[in-house]
Amino acid sequence: MTELLVTIFSTAFFVTVIRTSTPLLLATLGGLVADLSGALNVALEGQMLVGCLTAVIVSVYAPWYVAVVAGVGAGALLGLVMAFFALRLKADIILVGFAINIFASGGTVFALSLATGGDKGTSINLVSKAIPPVDLSFLSAIPGIGPFLTAMFSGHSVLSWVAAFLVFAIWYFLYRMPWGLWLRGVGEYPAAPEAAGIPVNTVRTWSLIVSGGLAGLGGAQLAMFNYVGFARDMTGGRGFIALGAVLLGARHPVGAMLAALLFGAFEGLSIVMPGLFADAPAELIRMIPFVVTILALILFSYRAQQALRAKSVAKT
Amino acid sequence: MSTQQALARQSRWASIRKEAQRSITALLIALVVAFIVVLFTSKTPFEALNIMLTAPISKPRTIGLWIDDVAKLTVTGLAFSLVFQARQFAMGVQGQVYVGALASTYVALSPLGPTYAAIPLGIIAAMLAGGVWGFIPGIAKAKLGANEIVSSLMLNYIAIELCNFLVRVQLYEKPGVLTSTPFPKIAVFPPLFAGTRIDLGLILALVAVLVVWFALYRTAWGLKLRLVGHNAKFAEYSGIKSTVIMVSAMTCAGALGGMLGAMFVQGQTYGKLTVMFEGGLAFEGILVAIVARSRPLAVPVVALFYGYLRQGAQLMNIRTDVPAEVIGVVTAIIILLVSSSFSMPGKTWLTGLFNRRADAAPVAVEGAPK
Numbered sequence: 001m002t003e004l005l006v007t008i009f010s011t012a013f014f015v016t017v018i019r020t021s022t023p024l025l026l027a028t029l030g031g032l033v034a035d036l037s038g039a040l041n042v043a044l045e046g047q048m049l050v051g052c053l054t055a056v057i058v059s060v061y062a063p064w065y066v067a068v069v070a071g072v073g074a075g076a077l078l079g080l081v082m083a084f085f086a087l088r089l090k091a092d093i094i095l096v097g098f099a100i101n102i103f104a105s106g107g108t109v110f111a112l113s114l115a116t117g118g119d120k121g122t123s124i125n126l127v128s129k130a131i132p133p134v135d136l137s138f139l140s141a142i143p144g145i146g147p148f149l150t151a152m153f154s155g156h157s158v159l160s161w162v163a164a165f166l167v168f169a170i171w172y173f174l175y176r177m178p179w180g181l182w183l184r185g186v187g188e189y190p191a192a193p194e195a196a197g198i199p200v201n202t203v204r205t206w207s208l209i210v211s212g213g214l215a216g217l218g219g220a221q222l223a224m225f226n227y228v229g230f231a232r233d234m235t236g237g238r239g240f241i242a243l244g245a246v247l248l249g250a251r252h253p254v255g256a257m258l259a260a261l262l263f264g265a266f267e268g269l270s271i272v273m274p275g276l277f278a279d280a281p282a283e284l285i286r287m288i289p290f291v292v293t294i295l296a297l298i299l300f301s302y303r304a305q306q307a308l309r310a311k312s313v314a315k316t
Numbered sequence: 317m318s319t320q321q322a323l324a325r326q327s328r329w330a331s332i333r334k335e336a337q338r339s340i341t342a343l344l345i346a347l348v349v350a351f352i353v354v355l356f357t358s359k360t361p362f363e364a365l366n367i368m369l370t371a372p373i374s375k376p377r378t379i380g381l382w383i384d385d386v387a388k389l390t391v392t393g394l395a396f397s398l399v400f401q402a403r404q405f406a407m408g409v410q411g412q413v414y415v416g417a418l419a420s421t422y423v424a425l426s427p428l429g430p431t432y433a434a435i436p437l438g439i440i441a442a443m444l445a446g447g448v449w450g451f452i453p454g455i456a457k458a459k460l461g462a463n464e465i466v467s468s469l470m471l472n473y474i475a476i477e478l479c480n481f482l483v484r485v486q487l488y489e490k491p492g493v494l495t496s497t498p499f500p501k502i503a504v505f506p507p508l509f510a511g512t513r514i515d516l517g518l519i520l521a522l523v524a525v526l527v528v529w530f531a532l533y534r535t536a537w538g539l540k541l542r543l544v545g546h547n548a549k550f551a552e553y554s555g556i557k558s559t560v561i562m563v564s565a566m567t568c569a570g571a572l573g574g575m576l577g578a579m580f581v582q583g584q585t586y587g588k589l590t591v592m593f594e595g596g597l598a599f600e601g602i603l604v605a606i607v608a609r610s611r612p613l614a615v616p617v618v619a620l621f622y623g624y625l626r627q628g629a630q631l632m633n634i635r636t637d638v639p640a641e642v643i644g645v646v647t648a649i650i651i652l653l654v655s656s657s658f659s660m661p662g663k664t665w666l667t668g669l670f671n672r673r674a675d676a677a678p679v680a681v682e683g684a685p686k
Contacts, residue, residue: 089656099651106644283481
């Protein structure tokens with residue numbers, strides 16, 4: 001038990017948590033943007049998966065940043081497809097989302113076998129690139145806390161820094177820019193922006209495209225930093241956990257970040273635990289993030305309901 | 317009175333025809349897309365397509381595989397229909413299948429296994445386990461407002477890992493092999509036709525269709541459920557406890573999912589529990605339910621068509637260089653087209669072209685009620 005505590009409070013574990021949280025955070029931010037515009041994006045999982053595969057395949061032939069952009073583009077394209085079917089053709093957005101998930105789950109295996117000439121399920125034979133870590137070892141020059149700072153902040157993926165910046169950028173966009181107000185208005189009460197002449201469906205379309213792009217970015221991080229390469233269904237429910245993280249984060253960018261860090265921490269725990277407890281069953285450890293998500297969701301819903309009740313009591 | 321009934325019947329047939337037309341159009345579009353994909357990627361595209369479209373009925377064995385799939389697709393389609401009719405998006409059938417399979421495995425491998433009680437008890441245990449798995453997201457939503465999509469999906473992953481865990485540490489036949497001890501022969505569903513995989517599961521599926529139809533369209537519960545699905549606020553105002561309906565619908569769908577688990581492991585196909593036995597079939601119930609417009613009686617018909625396609629894709633996977641996963645693309649396109657209000661480009665122009673001579677009569681009929 002002390003070993004576990006020592007591990008958890010080590011800088012190496014912090015780095016692991018940042019690594020596991022980044023794809024989750026990017027997908028959560030994607031889910032947040034769509035959710036605030038009133039379009040629940042349940043296709044995050046599929047968009048991440050397609051982002052993974054696109055990034056891996058492109059990275060074989062192009063530099064890593066091109067691959068990341070391609071992953072974002074693939075996710076955004078799926079977001080556009082969602083918007084087309086859900087908003088133009090009036091299909092139920094949840095069904096459209098699940099159609100995209102089914103498409104991604106089968107389509108990525110299919111596309112991978114085409115790209116590799118028959119490999120089913122993994123991209124072992126593809127020489128894909130990784131996203132380079134950001135080297136901040138010059139921080140060691142600071143006397144006293146220098147080595148600690150290096151251990152904490154050096155070696156993260158470029159996309160981890162991008163994700164941290166995006167939390168701020170999306171907060172600024174949503175709460176300090178007129179377009180953010182439009183987006184929140186469209187999600188809150190579409191009739192009012194409609195009457196004010198704001199194109200509701202255009203706003204939702206863009207939010208779905210951005211949402212898909214962010215999920216694709218998360219996929220790129222997953223397939224080019226957390227793991228290098230693609231494996232069948234490698235997102236393993238992260239898109240769905242992100243959906244829970246949106247709700248748990250009280251539909252706010254900072255809350256989304258905290259929720260993603262929480263789930264990332266438990267995923268990190270499930271990574272370090274097999275090394276500490278050799279006899280702990282791997283299946284039960286893999287279960288941890290899902291159990292935590294469902295418990296957090298239930299607890300949070302309970303708290304939210306209590307708060308709502310307290311508010312309505314105070315009013316009367 | 318009788319004319320009214322006749323009119324009702326007529327309009328029902330008209331709507332069935334319309335739905336069938338839409339579904340078949342969607343199917344054709346999806347197949348054309350799949351064929352184009354195969355054409356560009358396969359070395360033998362025509363052989364691949366030929367196998368996909370004809371192989372399932374070529375031999376009694378493959379027909380058996382097809383019908384077995386149809387029974388399973390029917391049950392998962394029914395489970396999704398039930399929650400969709402109440403407008404709940406509980407996606408937990410996959411998890412229910414795994415816990416149901418676990419429950420029926422424990423019955424089959426218990427001392428009761430080698431007796432005649434094994435089959436009914438196995439099914440009941442599976443339904444109970446699945447019901448519990450469906451009840452959890454239901455009650456979490458009804459009492460706390462927790463989003464049922466997220467919680468049911470999380471329960472899916474938990475159930476899969478639970479099944480993997482129990483097979484590895486407790487139910488294995490020999491260490492290192494990820495399957496359970498084969499069930500006693502008497503605990504396995506008897507085949508209806510010798511030499512095929514068509515077994516008791518088909519009868520269970522057909523009974524389930526009738527039960528779900530009866531419950532939805534001939535009981536007060538079903539009326540309330542459809543009302544809640546149609547307009548939850550109105551249902552609440554008219555005194556229906558929508559949360560009770562919601563939870564009960566999700567629990568019943570869970571029981572169906574659990575039964576599907578028993579059909580898997582106690583069926584002729586397996587006769588034992590293995591890890592990841594379900595192979596993504598549970599989620600394909602979404603397609604079946606959507607194309608059937610969540611109508612229980614339409615579910616087996618849709619399952620018949622879709623099961624054929626699915627089996628064809630799997631045979632194509634074995635015999636040619638095209639992976640079976642291409643069916644995922646077809647599934648997605650069908651869901652997208654059927655759930656949206658798509659129309660063929662130029663459809664009005666086409667019908668106008670064909671109906672030009674006959675359009676005098678319809679106008680007269682339409683003018684009459686005015």
